[in-house]
Amino acid sequence: MMYTLGEFIIEKNRDCFSSSTEALLRLFSSIKLASKAIHKEVNKAGLTEKIIGSSGITNVQGENQKKLDDFAHRAFIESFKNRNVVCGIASEESKDFIVIKGKKEKIFQNQYIVLIDPLDGSSNIDVNISIGTIFSVYMRKSPIQTNLTIEDFLQRGSQQILAGYIIYGSSTILVYSTGNGVYGFTLDPSVGTFYLSHSNLSFPKTEKIYSINEGNSDKFPNGIRKFIRYCKEKKDNRPYTARYIGSLVGDFHRNLIQGGIYIYPKTASSPEGKLRLLYECNPIAFLTEQAGGKASDGKQRILDIEPIKLHQRTPFVCGPIGMVSKLEEFMLNCEHD
Numbered sequence: 390m391m392y393t394l395g396e397f398i399i400e401k402n403r404d405c406f407s408s409s410t411e412a413l414l415r416l417f418s419s420i421k422l423a424s425k426a427i428h429k430e431v432n433k434a435g436l437t438e439k440i441i442g443s444s445g446i447t448n449v450q451g452e453n454q455k456k457l458d459d460f461a462h463r464a465f466i467e468s469f470k471n472r473n474v475v476c477g478i479a480s481e482e483s484k485d486f487i488v489i490k491g492k493k494e495k496i497f498q499n500q501y502i503v504l505i506d507p508l509d510g511s512s513n514i515d516v517n518i519s520i521g522t523i524f525s526v527y528m529r530k531s532p533i534q535t536n537l538t539i540e541d542f543l544q545r546g547s548q549q550i551l552a553g554y555i556i557y558g559s560s561t562i563l564v565y566s567t568g569n570g571v572y573g574f575t576l577d578p579s580v581g582t583f584y585l586s587h588s589n590l591s592f593p594k595t596e597k598i599y600s601i602n603e604g605n606s607d608k609f610p611n612g613i614r615k616f617i618r619y620c621k622e623k624k625d626n627r628p629y630t631a632r633y634i635g636s637l638v639g640d641f642h643r644n645l646i647q648g649g650i651y652i653y654p655k656t657a658s659s660p661e662g663k664l665r666l667l668y669e670c671n672p673i674a675f676l677t678e679q680a681g682g683k684a685s686d687g688k689q690r691i692l693d694i695e696p697i698k699l700h701q702r703t704p705f706v707c708g709p710i711g712m713v714s715k716l717e718e719f720m721l722n723c724e725h726d
C-alpha cells in the first residue's frame with residue numbers, strides 16, 4: 390500500500406505519539422505546506438533573481454543570509470501560524486523566539502514548541518547541491534495561558550516528541566521520528582503528496598563512510614586526528630570512503646542509508662563547534678538513536694546536554710554505534726594531550 394503521510398500517521402503512529410494524532414496531523418500539515426513551497430523555489434532557484442544570491446542581510450549567526458533562507462523562514466512561520474498547534478518557534482534566522490498567539494478557544498491544542506533550521510546548508514543553493522530543513526518539536530513546559538519563557542525552548546534533546554528533516558535533493562524527502570522508528574516520505578510533485586518510501590530506516594551494519602571537513606584538520610583535537618588516521622588505515626573493512634558535501638542534511642541522509650559517520654569537531658574558527666545544538670544536533674541526534682546509531686559531542690550524549698542558550702553550538706558526531714564509539718575511545722585516550 391502506498392501510504393500518504395497523513396494515512397501513515399493515523400494508521401501507524403497514533404498509539405506512539407505522546408500527544409494526540411490530531412496534533413501530529415496539524416504539525417505535519419504545516420511542515421508539508423512550507424516544504425512544498427520551498428521545494429518549488431529550490432527547483433527553479435537558477436531562474437528567479439529573487440531566490441539565488443544573498444538577501445543582503447546578515448543573520449543572527451553573523452552569516453550572510455541567502456534569499457532562500459529568508460523565504461524558508463517566512464514560509465514555516467506563516468504555515469505554523471494558521472493551525473492552532475504551535476505556540477512558539479525558535480529559528481536559526483531569528484535572534485529571539487517567536488510567540489504564536491492561537492485562537493482563545495483553541496489554546497489547549499496550542500501547546501507545541503518548534504525549533505527549526507529553515508534551510509541548512511544554504512551556501513550550496515547557488516551550486517545545486519542538496520540542502521535541507523531540520524525541525525525539532527517539544528511540549529511547552531510553562532503552564533497554558535501564561536507567557537512562554539525561554540525555558541520552553543531550552544529543553545534537553547531527550548525531551549523531543551518529534552524530530553525530522555526535509556532534504557531538497559534529486560527528490561524531496563521528509564524523514565521523521567516520534568520515538569518509534571524513523572520513516573521517510575518522498576514528495577510526488579505531480580500531485581503534491583508525500584508517500585512512504587523509507588520504512589523503519591536504520592544504519593546498515595556496513596561501516597563505509599566518514600564525513601568531515603579535513604580542511605580544518607590542523608586544528609582538530611588529537612583524538613579526531615587519530616580517528617581520521619584510523620579511517621584511512623588499510624585494515625579490516627577499511628579504508629573508509631571520504632564523503633563530505635558541506636550540507637548536514639545531505640551528508641547525514643547519505644550516511645544513514647549507506648552507513649557512515651558525520652563529524653563536526655571544534656576547530657580554530659569554531660572553538661565550541663559550528664553546529665547549533667537545539668535545531669541541528671538535537672533533531673539529528675534523535676533520529677540517529679532511533680535508527681540504531683549514536684550521537685555525542687565526542688564525549689557526552691547529545692540528547693543529555695542541558696541547553697543554556699538558544700543558538701549555542703556544540704561539537705557533533707553521529708553515526709553507527711561502532712564508529713562513534715571508536716572515535717570516543719580515541720578522544721578519551723587523548724584527553725590529556
Ligand code: P6P
Nearest residue numbers: 509510511602635636637638663
Ligand atoms: P563547513 C552548513 O553551513 C552547516 O551548518 C552544515 O549544514 C554543514 O555540515 C556544515 O555547516 C559545513 O561547514 O565549515 O565544512 O563549510
